[in-house]
Amino acid sequence: MPGTTRFRQSIAFIEEHLHEEIPLEQAAQAGFTSLMQLYRDFYTYTGHSVKEYIRKRRLSVALGMIRSSQRPLAEIAYACGYSSQQALCKYVKSATSLTPLAYQKSTACYFFPRFDSEAVRQVTVSTEILPATLHMKFYSTKHSGIEQQALESLYALLPAYQGRLFGRDGQPQGGLFCYELAVEYDSALLYSLTGSIFRELAVVPARSLTCAKLAVRSDEAEIGLAWDYLYLKWLRTSMFEQDEERYGEEYIRKGGEVKKLILYVPVRKRTDYDKISVSFSEGLEFLAASREGEQAEEEAAAAVMNYCSRHHPEVLRTSSMFCVIQRGGRYTCGVQLERGQAIALAGDSGLQILQAPAGRYAVLESSSYGDRGMFIALLESWIEECGWSREEALAFTTYETVAQGRPDAITMSVWMKLKDVKK
CATH class of the missing domain: 3.20.80.10 (Regulatory factor, effector binding domain)
Structure with missing residues (x-):
């Protein structure tokens, strides 16, 4: 059974038992996985620990009931898995800086949605250690095909290059379209590329980034759909927002051809919601x-x-x-x-x-x-x-x-x- 399917089954088990104490071993068993793997999967797919996810989801459900029902606080607390009314009040105050009564009367809204990601476009979140890279810019009078032109020009200059390769759209300049490439830094590569068709060479130190990642086959239409999914669907309803660092693509080559790309969007945990x-x-x-x-x-x-x-x-x-x-x-x-x-x-x-x-x-x-x-x-x-x-x-x-x-x-x-x- 694919890992993504197992994880979704564990999520379903947790959602069904939010109102009670949840034995995490049983949540893992629901997805036919180990407890340690469940811990790893939660951070990989949601960016939250399993206990943090349960705490936020339980509070979201409780606040929904506080806002829209006339049930006593004690009844809401027990219905949502809290040990007492006092425990519920403590969590509400911590998350919203309001008492339950003040929250009920306010226009504020705390809603932590259930995690769900399309299995056919499974996005993962992890910390990436990116090597020191040499960045360069390729300019062309036409936007169509500029990415392929940049790649062909790079490998014409560096036919034996086997390191990691990254790319992204750049800012147009002087009426010319731009595409940026980045290779793993080596002083010999800097010497080979200086004075070439590539401009504005710059060395970027190694760095660590938290990224949402999505692998996609090397097909222009499929790449466009994948980027649309990342930005217009997943990012807008996930537990993350885009960080200041810009997006990028990593090219995975085999036999001299680009077989697939890994799309990267640097992210951070969201502090607010729509x-x-x-x-x-x-x-x-x-x-x-x-x-x-x-x-x-x-x-x-x-x-x-x-x-x-x-x-x-x-x-x-x-x-x-x-x-x-x-x-x-x-x-x-x-x-x-x-x-x-x-x-x-x-x-x-x-x-x-x-x-x-x-x-x-x-x-x-x-x-x-x-x-x-x-x-x-x-x-x-x-x-x-x-x-x-x-x-x-x-x-x-x-x-x-x-x-x-x-x-x-x-x-x-x-x-x-x-x-x-x-x-």
């Missing part, structure tokens, strides 16, 4: 269009923007919120209307007035622009843990400009309407 709250909305209205097909989202957004530009430019001047709803391959995109703003639509406009009714909503806010599906799944799991029930209405995502003149200052929010009665 904000989740429950609030009452008086209702939202959007001028919207729907499309289907490969470019459905882009076409729906363009239809709304073009219509507003021609017929209602005041909407674009006053609105700072845009929404997206997806159902399979059908996308509905809209721009928010101010309350009471009357819009008369021509019969052949193909647009509609979309209404998000008044009511209580669970809202996840993030400054990220990652895969909406991952954020929707995260919010659904939070709703489940907190004891709420969702309305049947589809979740929708909004993008709101929070500062004029800053295109990067955008907040993404996922909205789910809640039923008034908790479970």
